[in-house]
Amino acid sequence: MLDYRNVSLSCGGTLLLENINATFKKGKLTTIIGPNGCGKTTLIQALNGISKVTEGSITYNGADYLALSPGKRARLLSFLPQVRQTIPTLSVKTLVSHGRFPYLGFYRRMTDHDREVVQNAMRRAEIEAYADKSADILSGGVRQRAFIALQIAQDCECIVADEPTTYLDAPSRRKILGIYSGLRDEGKTVVLVLHDIESALEISDEIIVMNERKIVSKAAPWSIETADAIEDVFGYKIKRFEDEEGRYCVLTPARSV
Amino acid sequence: MNSSSTSSTRKGDRKVYLIILLFVILVAVFMAGLAFGSVSLPVSDIIKALSGGDKTSTASIVIRSVRLPRVTAGIFAGIGLSVAGVILQGVMNNALASPNTIGVGSGAGFFVMLSMVIFPAKIWLQPVFAFAGALIATLLIFALAYFADTSRMTIILAGVTVSSFLSAGINLLKTLNTDIAININSFLMGSLAGASFSSTRLPEAGIVIAFIAALFMARALNMLGLGEDVARSLGLRVGAVRFLLLVISSVLAGCVVSYAGLLSFAGLIVPHIGRKLFGNDARILIPCSALLGGSFVMLCDLLGRVLFAPYELPTGIIMAFVGGPFFMYLLLRRKGGRRINA
Numbered sequence: 001m002l003d004y005r006n007v008s009l010s011c012g013g014t015l016l017l018e019n020i021n022a023t024f025k026k027g028k029l030t031t032i033i034g035p036n037g038c039g040k041t042t043l044i045q046a047l048n049g050i051s052k053v054t055e056g057s058i059t060y061n062g063a064d065y066l067a068l069s070p071g072k073r074a075r076l077l078s079f080l081p082q083v084r085q086t087i088p089t090l091s092v093k094t095l096v097s098h099g100r101f102p103y104l105g106f107y108r109r110m111t112d113h114d115r116e117v118v119q120n121a122m123r124r125a126e127i128e129a130y131a132d133k134s135a136d137i138l139s140g141g142v143r144q145r146a147f148i149a150l151q152i153a154q155d156c157e158c159i160v161a162d163e164p165t166t167y168l169d170a171p172s173r174r175k176i177l178g179i180y181s182g183l184r185d186e187g188k189t190v191v192l193v194l195h196d197i198e199s200a201l202e203i204s205d206e207i208i209v210m211n212e213r214k215i216v217s218k219a220a221p222w223s224i225e226t227a228d229a230i231e232d233v234f235g236y237k238i239k240r241f242e243d244e245e246g247r248y249c250v251l252t253p254a255r256s257v
Numbered sequence: 258m259n260s261s262s263t264s265s266t267r268k269g270d271r272k273v274y275l276i277i278l279l280f281v282i283l284v285a286v287f288m289a290g291l292a293f294g295s296v297s298l299p300v301s302d303i304i305k306a307l308s309g310g311d312k313t314s315t316a317s318i319v320i321r322s323v324r325l326p327r328v329t330a331g332i333f334a335g336i337g338l339s340v341a342g343v344i345l346q347g348v349m350n351n352a353l354a355s356p357n358t359i360g361v362g363s364g365a366g367f368f369v370m371l372s373m374v375i376f377p378a379k380i381w382l383q384p385v386f387a388f389a390g391a392l393i394a395t396l397l398i399f400a401l402a403y404f405a406d407t408s409r410m411t412i413i414l415a416g417v418t419v420s421s422f423l424s425a426g427i428n429l430l431k432t433l434n435t436d437i438a439i440n441i442n443s444f445l446m447g448s449l450a451g452a453s454f455s456s457t458r459l460p461e462a463g464i465v466i467a468f469i470a471a472l473f474m475a476r477a478l479n480m481l482g483l484g485e486d487v488a489r490s491l492g493l494r495v496g497a498v499r500f501l502l503l504v505i506s507s508v509l510a511g512c513v514v515s516y517a518g519l520l521s522f523a524g525l526i527v528p529h530i531g532r533k534l535f536g537n538d539a540r541i542l543i544p545c546s547a548l549l550g551g552s553f554v555m556l557c558d559l560l561g562r563v564l565f566a567p568y569e570l571p572t573g574i575i576m577a578f579v580g581g582p583f584f585m586y587l588l589l590r591r592k593g594g595r596r597i598n599a
Contacts, residue, residue, distance in 0.1 A: 045486075048486065048489045048490045049489060050485075050486055050489065069492075070489070070492045070493065070494055071492040072492075073492060074490065074491050074492025075492070078490060079486075079490035080487075080490070081484070081486035081487060081490070088479075088482050088483050088537070089482075089532075089536070089537040090479065090482070090536070090537055090538055091536070091538075094479070094538055095483070098479070098480055098483065098491060099491070101476070101480065101491045101492065101493065102491060102492040134536070147487075150487075154491065
């Protein structure tokens with residue numbers, strides 16, 4: 001449904017992405033992993049115009065995605081960037097209701113339906129209790145969930161998030177990954193960039209491994225291909241084992257330090 | 258309008274009471290502005306003059322042709338500067354931004370003086386020139402900050418640079434043209450002394466239009482506050498919205514400068530007082546800052562007229578004397594606890 005065809009991207013003479021070909025399948029959760037600076041963020045930033053594609057094309061259900069108007073794009077695909085330079089001092093509810101912006105008419109009035117969507121989004125992200133709190137006084141995990149609620153309120157078929165769990169503690173990370181896999185279970189197409197390889201393997205339907213501006217492998221999480229790529233790029237071997245309580249995976253260094 | 262007021266009625270109620278109180282203050286200051294001055298007039302005279310029942314008495318003439326235009330000019334100056342401040346702070350994402358701190362005021366002032374020098378007879382040109390000057394200064398600062406790097410520091414540095422450059426221009430014009438037909442000191446400090454309906458009609462209309470436009474753009478301004486990338490993902494045309502908002506703030510600041518001179522400070526402190534009282538939602542902050550700003554400028558002008566009557570102090574001086582300590586108090590209080598609007 002979302003296709004990158006021979007996408008290259010350079011900025012100020014520096015090549016940031018080299019001949020990217022990838023398909024993000026409908027209803028699947030795809031996770032992009034790779035070392036810092038390999039181009040993961042640039043790859044998905046190409047979707048919202050912050051990074052400009054210099055060659056190739058991105059299509060959405062066959063239509064040239066980048067040629068669509070910003071409003072139309074915002075109704076098809078929601079994008080949650082990683083670093084937010086500003087922490088809004090708005091109430092959480094106001095913040096989440098911004099997710100309805102692409103649907104509002106000229107007068108920007110919210111309908112009852114919009115309000116209901118916002119309420120549901122806050123319930124999904126479990127932040128109803130914070131609805132009237134100002135976003136700048138929340139803990140990192142709750143604030144991130146407020147932004148995810150904004151993304152849910154945007155109600156798009158395709159949901160993209162850049163490192164939604166970075167800087168958060170383990171319980172917050174689990175909660176957030178749970179929200180995204182729940183969205184996938186509802187039939188949404190989800191694309192994540194994650195640093196946490198174990199979680200990526202656990203929740204994804206497909207793993208894209210990137211290194212040095214290129215895609216190294218695209219495969220199922222527990223495939224040999226993915227395991228090889230992770231060993232190549234990160235220098236870690238994946239060990240899987242099972243007991244009566246469930247399945248586990250552990251990364252062990254393939255080379256000594 | 259305020260989406261959070263429905264679920265937390267108590268907090269919403271407090272804001273409603275505050276708004277009503279601000280309205281009462283505005284009306285009170287308006288009436289006081291008409292009543293006091295070099296001569297004090299009773300309220301009955303004011304009502305008679307305003308209702309048009311009496312057009313010939315001295316009191317009526319003083320009110321209708323001197324005080325009313327001046328008080329109105331004060332309200333509009335307050336609205337213009339405060340709303341311009343709210344917008345600039347939002348667009349530049351910087352709490353230090355205001356028409357004066359980033360040189361928009363000096364830009365407008367320089368162009369107003371240019372128009373006085375080149376076309377001394379065409380008073381109607383002054384607001385147009387003021388707008389052009391404000392816009393040029395704003396875009397210059399924005400471009401400087403945008404192409405150099407968008408950090409908050411750069412914007413303020415660029416603003417200070419542009420501001421001193423244009424102030425030098427103002428001083429140059431002042432030095433070369435000793436016969437400019439205005440009181441240059443009150444222009445530089447900001448004063449409403451010369452306000453008459455004929456000179457303020459056009460800029461006031463500009464302020465009204467820009468204010469309405471600002472209300473329409475309030476939600477977009479909020480979205481810019483989420484950060485450029487989030488706003489973009491929500492489908493906001495970030496570049497176009499920023500440009501439009503900068504044009505609006507230039508109209509507001511330029512129109513004020515064209516008749517009130519370089520009134521400073523209201524554009525910086527009124528938005529901050531508004532943020533403390535009403536929070537950062539631009540849909541509420543813009544109208545409430547307008548309300549606050551209108552009263553504040555009118556009050557400062559009134560104090561300037563009555564404190565040392567019959568001598569008159571320029572509004573800008575009073576504004577700095579009243580606003581400065583009050584703002585310092587606000588800054589000190591902030592250290593104690595979390596923000597008040599939470």
